[in-house]
Amino acid sequence: MPIVVDVDVMLARRKMSVGALADRIGITPANLAVLKNGRAKAVRFTTLDAICEVLQCQPGDVLRWEPADADRSPERATPTAD
Template sequence: MAVRINLDVIMARRKIGVSELAERIGITPANVSILKNGRAKAIRFTTLDALCRALDCQPGDILEWVPDGEAEG
């Protein structure tokens, strides 16, 4: 099982950078980058809520489940 994080796609569609998003949701730019690059091992619901509010999207727009063997990396 793998969960793919599509935060980079949503950010590009909304034309928002790491620094601006970090400021809007109250986490460090380094942590936004970890999420954006798919290196996060977990995400708090409060962070996911803040992302959805800032980006005007649903959790399913950011997180996507993919079957084994189809995940990147």
């Protein structure tokens, strides 16, 4: 998936456990683990807001985009007339 979740990086920087963060933002540790491990299909803005508030960070500190496949660069994705 091209969206990478870096919650674990921010947890390490803040020296906080997954359980402590889950408790402070009001979701289960299992649901936070789904997000943290990149298995979530979506995240509510209210959850993202709570994560950022507790970890004192910006959304870009916990979410980032990476290309899904290096072979699908824009140059290769556009058909050419030969």
